[in-house]
Amino acid sequence: MAFTRPTGRHRRPAVRASRAGAKVAGIAALTTGSVVGTLAAPAQAANHEGPDTGLTRVIGFDSVAQEIATQAxxxxxxxxxxxxxxxxxxxxxxxxxxAEREAERKKEAKERAARAAERKRLNTFVLPIPGSYVSTGYHASSSLWSSGSHTGIDFHAASGTSVHAVGAGTVVKVDWGGAYGNEVVLRMHDGTYTQYGHLTAATVAVGQTVTAGQQIAISGATGNVTGPHLHFEARTSPEYGSDMDPLAYLRGHGIDI
Known part of the structure; x- marks a missing residue:
């Protein structure tokens, strides 16, 4: 016998529909929860220690890279x-x-100039009476001299005339010289000696250094003389008897006389 379903509305389909709706709603709820949980995971990982994730590693690498860049x-x-x-x-x-080289160069130049000036000072010679002339020559014969001949040369000079050192030297004698009257003897820088006689007075003292042209005395007529003049000698020692040709001596030092 066959069964037939009565026509009209029946309850069973509604039940099925309810079950289907519930199933759909459950799936939706499950899906939504998964998405929210996934999105919330990074924030939770940032707030507490947990399993390492790819996102936290990226954040860590960025910080290290920034630190390296800063240090670099x-x-x-x-x-x-x-x-x-x-x-x-x-x-x-x-x-x-x-600056040191320049200072050294200037120092050397100054030293060279000083040496040149010293050489010039030592090698400069002048006449003992500027502008004068020789009135009596070397080795002239006369009974006026105990040796029988003149041991120096005489320069014409009135009393009171300034007498000058012929070159640079040191005063070794200021004294009365007998027939020479008042005399001054200088030791020259080259080891020779010069003598100046018949002086009114000396203007230097023993031990004093002098330069060429410096005044050392005042001419006069003291000692064995017939009139005022300057007696000049060139010697190998400060003593009488060591005389040498004074004209040759002066000319050898550049004096045109």
Whole structure:
């Protein structure tokens, strides 16, 4: 016998529909929860220790990279500063060396000039009476001299005339010289001696150094004389009897006489 379903509305389909709706709603709820949980996971991982995730690793790598970049920048800046300081130090050292060389050059030039001036001072000779002339020559014969001949030369000079050192030397004698009257004897820089006689007075003292042309006495007529004049001798020692040709001596030192 066959069964037939009565026509009209029946409850069973509604039940099925309810079950289907519930199933759909459950799936939706499950899906939504999964999505929310997934999105919330990074925030939770940031607030507490938990299993490492790809996102936290990326964040960590970015921080390390930034730190490395900062350190590299600092190192680069320090290197640039060191290079600048080294360059400044090298420049300062170079300038100091240049200044030292210049100072040394000036010092050497000054020393050369001083040596040249000293050579000039030592090698400069003048007449004992500027503008005068020889009135009696060397080795002239006369009974006026105990040796029988003139041991020097006489320069014409009135009493009170300034007498000058013929060159640079040291005063070794200021005294009465017997027939020479008042005399001054100088030891010259080359080891020879010059003598100046018949003086009114000396203007230097023993031990004093003199230069060419410096006044050492005042001419006169003391000692064995017939009139005022200057007696001049060139000697190998400060004593009488060591005389040499005074004209040759003066000419040998550049004096045109």
């Amino acid at each position: 920048s600092l190192v680069h800046s320090a290197a640039e500063q060191d290079a600048a300081e080294a360059e400044a130090a090298a420049r300062a050292s170079k300038e100091a060396a240049k």
